[in-house]
Amino acid sequence: MSYDLIVIGTGPGGYVCAIRAAQLGLKTAVVEKRKTHGGTCLNVGCIPSKALLHASHSFEDAADHFAAMGITVSAPTLDLAKMHAFKQEGIDGNTKGVEFLLKKNKIDAFIGTARIAAAGQVEVTGEDGSNQVLATKNIVIATGSDVTRLPGVEIDEKVVVSSTGALDLPAVPKHLVVIGAGVIGLELGSVWRRLGSQVTVVEYLDRILPGMDGEVAKNFQRILGKQGFQFKLGSKVTGVANNGNGATVTVEPAAGGTPETIEADAVLVAIGRVPYTTGLGLESIGVQLDNRGRILTDAHFSTNVTGIYAIGDVIAGPMLAHKAEDEGVAVAEILAGKAGHVNYDVIPSVVYTFPEVASVGKSEEELKAAGIAYNVGKFPFTANGRAKVNHTTDGFVKILADASTDKVLGAHIIGAEAGNLIHEVAVAMEFGASSEDIARTCHAHPTLAEAVKEAAMAVEKRAIHM
Ligand code: FAD
Ligand code: NAI
Numbered sequence: 001m002s003y004d005l006i007v008i009g010t011g012p013g014g015y016v017c018a019i020r021a022a023q024l025g026l027k028t029a030v031v032e033k034r035k036t037h038g039g040t041c042l043n044v045g046c047i048p049s050k051a052l053l054h055a056s057h058s059f060e061d062a063a064d065h066f067a068a069m070g071i072t073v074s075a076p077t078l079d080l081a082k083m084h085a086f087k088q089e090g091i092d093g094n095t096k097g098v099e100f101l102l103k104k105n106k107i108d109a110f111i112g113t114a115r116i117a118a119a120g121q122v123e124v125t126g127e128d129g130s131n132q133v134l135a136t137k138n139i140v141i142a143t144g145s146d147v148t149r150l151p152g153v154e155i156d157e158k159v160v161v162s163s164t165g166a167l168d169l170p171a172v173p174k175h176l177v178v179i180g181a182g183v184i185g186l187e188l189g190s191v192w193r194r195l196g197s198q199v200t201v202v203e204y205l206d207r208i209l210p211g212m213d214g215e216v217a218k219n220f221q222r223i224l225g226k227q228g229f230q231f232k233l234g235s236k237v238t239g240v241a242n243n244g245n246g247a248t249v250t251v252e253p254a255a256g257g258t259p260e261t262i263e264a265d266a267v268l269v270a271i272g273r274v275p276y277t278t279g280l281g282l283e284s285i286g287v288q289l290d291n292r293g294r295i296l297t298d299a300h301f302s303t304n305v306t307g308i309y310a311i312g313d314v315i316a317g318p319m320l321a322h323k324a325e326d327e328g329v330a331v332a333e334i335l336a337g338k339a340g341h342v343n344y345d346v347i348p349s350v351v352y353t354f355p356e357v358a359s360v361g362k363s364e365e366e367l368k369a370a371g372i373a374y375n376v377g378k379f380p381f382t383a384n385g386r387a388k389v390n391h392t393t394d395g396f397v398k399i400l401a402d403a404s405t406d407k408v409l410g411a412h413i414i415g416a417e418a419g420n421l422i423h424e425v426a427v428a429m430e431f432g433a434s435s436e437d438i439a440r441t442c443h444a445h446p447t448l449a450e451a452v453k454e455a456a457m458a459v460e461k462r463a464i465h466m
Pocket of ligand 1: 014033039040112114164280311323352
């Protein structure tokens with residue numbers, strides 16, 4: 001048996017690539033070393049974290065907001081084991097869904113660890129040590145990423161946890177110290193704060209969410225502060241002493257200075273992720289990596305070795321599930337002789353806290369650095385009818401448009417449903433729209449989306465409700 005394509009890894013990059021390839025008539029197989037498909041995202045990432053964010057938000061809503069709407073309930077109590085079961089049900093539903101889709105598309109799925117023996121040859125080692133070599137015309141590496149370790153800090157997944165352990169804590173820690181004010185730290189910090197933890201976030205830089213628009217990050221930090229988050233910015237962790245039941249975290253100013261210690265019941269290390277290429281045999285076949293360990297690819301996702309391609313977290317670009325998926329579709333189309341393409345200027349990014357934070361395109365800082373003149377249109381949710389009635393008025397919509405052409409260059413939203421609202425602007429940007437195009441599109445009333453329209457109108461200083 002020889003395949004047209006073997007995909008290594010069935011995360012969002014790999015399984016989507018395999019399905020698209022099969023749709024286009026390629027004889028396709030996948031190899032996955034986990035027992036279930038779906039990769040980091042479905043097993044220990046996007047899906048379980050969103051299940052806990054949804055459940056913990058509902059818990060807090062019932063405790064803090066139901067009474068104001070005239071709904072009297074007794075104070076909610078937490079059955080954490082049941083909440084984890086709710087999360088697991090969501091994981092199972094999604095991973096089984098991928099298994100079904102692979103079968104439906106007649107894709108052969110091998111469970112085992114893949115090693116590339118040579119271009120065109122994938123060796124699969126099963127858990128029982130069994131070995132087989134599969135022949136193929138093309139290989140797509142979609143092996144994803146792994147947690148970045150903090151030198152000298154051992155992750156035992158009990159007291160000192162990565163995101164994987166933080167999704168599975170058996171009890172609510174009294175004090176959770178989060179190292180890193182990035183997406184994972186703020187999402188999982190939110191989960192445990194809502195369930196009762198005191199949360200302290202230690203961040204090396206002097207801001208949260210590096211890479212996000214600065215004004216948005218500043219406002220978001222203020223909102224999180226009101227919710228009870230404590231931030232130690234411009235600080236570095238120099239040691240974590242784990243005593244089995246808790247840990248003493250030593251922190252000092254990033255620039256150096258007097259250290260202090262913080263007692264924690266649990267410590268979440270969330271300082272980024274690194275590409276995962278362990279055991280693939282890349283060195284022996286000569287596949288080049290960049291200086292950050294990512295597989296080097298050209299614009300068509302090809303490595304320097306003919307017939308070997310790579311996509312997703314294991315190559316450059318934002319480590320996001322939808323970026324990996326779109327690359328999976330693009331490389332499958334390229335292999336089938338079509339013109340696969342990903343527009344890296346329009347990849348939305350969402351932090352699924354409450355309120356949510358969403359962005360697409362350029363930040364103000366990026367436009368300034370590139371010397372591009374732009375106009376800003378901003379509209380607060382305090383002036384949006386639907387947000388007012390729902391009592392979800394924190395946040396705003398900001399649209400950035402080219403000063404001479406009015407073409408939309410970026411959008412940044414803090415607010416309830418920001419993660420859904422951002423897609424209107426993403427579609428507009430994909431079509432090369434101006435802010436006036438959005439402003440003149442009729443938006444249903446009363447919706448949160450009207451704030452997007454008003455922000456677009458505000459680019460020309462003609463918002464109606466402000
Ligand atoms: P992965 O999903 O990592 O899949 C790679 C697969 O390859 C794995 O299943 C692995 O077992 C397998 N593999 C590795 N080596 C081998 C081998 N040698 N042989 C066989 N199989 C192998 N992104 C979002 O867009 N939205 C979110 O809300 C979001 N939330 C997240 C929350 C958390 C806690 C984390 C950790 C990540 C989150 N992400 C989110 C990021 C997202 O999970 C990744 O960007 C995405 O999973 C990358 O997809 P991928 O296909 O490149 O790799
Ligand atoms: P991140 O890159 O988002 O944030 C890491 C943070 O840690 C940064 O603020 C960084 O300055 C800080 N940091 C680095 N070293 C440090 C140190 N020694 N001490 C203190 N702070 C330090 O990484 P994170 O949160 O681990 O997430 C990993 C990836 O997973 C991200 O790239 C993200 O794209 C993806 N992800 C996406 C989600 C989403 O789309 N909603 C949710 C969760 C993860």
